[in-house]
Amino acid sequence: MTKKVLITRMINKECIAKLEKDFEVVVWPEYEIPMPREKFLEEVKDAHAVMTMLSEQVDEEVLSLAENLHVISNLAVGYDNIDLETAKRKNIVVTNTPEVLTETTAELAFTMMLMSARRVIEANKELTDGSWTGWSPYHMAGTDVYGKTVGIFGMGAIGAAFARRLNGFDCKVLYHNRSESDYAKNLNADLVSFDELLNQSDFVLCAAPLTSETKHTFDKTAFEKMKNTAHFINIGRGGHVVENDLKNAVETGEIAAAALDVFDKEPIGSDHPFVGLKNMTLLPHIGSASVDTRDKMMELCINNILQVLNGGKPFTPVE
Ligand code: DGY
DSSP: OOOOESSSSSOHHHHHHHHHHEEEEEOOSSSOOOHHHHHHHHTTTOSSEEEEEEOBBBBBHHHHHHHOOOEESSSSSSOOTBHHHHHHHHHOEEEEOOTTTTTHHHHHHHHHHHHTTHHHHHHHHHHTTOOOOOOOOTHHHHHHHTOOOOEESSSSSHHHHHHHHHHHOOOEEEESSSSSSSSGGGGEEEEHHHHHHHHSSSSSEEEEOOOOTTTBBBSHHHHHHSSSOEEEEEEGGGGGBBBHHHHHHHHHHHSSSEEEEEOSSOOOOOSTTTOOOEEEEEOOOOOOOHHHHHHHHHHHHHHHHHHHHHOOOSSSBOO
16 A cells, blocks of 8 residues: 655645655645645544644644554654654654754844844834934934843754854853753853843843743743843744733833744734834744755655655654
């Protein structure tokens, strides 16, 4: 019997062709619209492999239906959308896409920090609204990144790539992990407590994976410990943040500004409480979104599937 591979979104056609040589491939034919849950539940039943996006919750319901499933290949480095425990219990291999997206995601984090510091969104809005009245000494004056102290919560590959960029800006780099990070070895970065990270940093980047331990790390108490002039940048997951506490923190001046690429429930609409706040830089989860990187992520997903279905070891298992 030919094995079936389910792909929950339209991807690069060359990747699909690579699978079609040996397998039956079912692809949800949309780039923008997620596969409806009902359809996913129906198609996963007889699938041997599934390539998922962050938009699919691969939970107990899905896994109880998927009787033939050998591998879930997630198109992301994060895998908080997958019930790992149940997958493990059912001997289903889970894979992700680390490394190939590191530099691209760090680049976006750096962009967000500069945008927030220099009030780029606010300034652009003023111009396009037609409300720019001319040059004045403190007009849209922001803050420098050069020479500042930057704290990284979650010094993994992406945090380290971000830290390397900070060296070029003569920044002092702090980080907080449970213990010394191998990624920090050749970096000029100091491991500090979470409280030290909060109260010493001018910019705080959240680049950690979302787990039960890191969920809601950034709440009222955390924002109160940050400098009133500090900027908070999140490229991790929306679940790291208590959104209402962040809204209050930027509205009351507890912190200066926030730049977010991720939200608790995505996508957010224009009615989200963050939208319209002038000290918020908001992006629609585009951390790893360069064409080259997305192509590499897709290829890695497909290669992981091929490895497992052909009886080999996946290249990037989640362990
Ligand atoms: C990831 O890889 O986890 C990103 O958030 C997806 O772009």
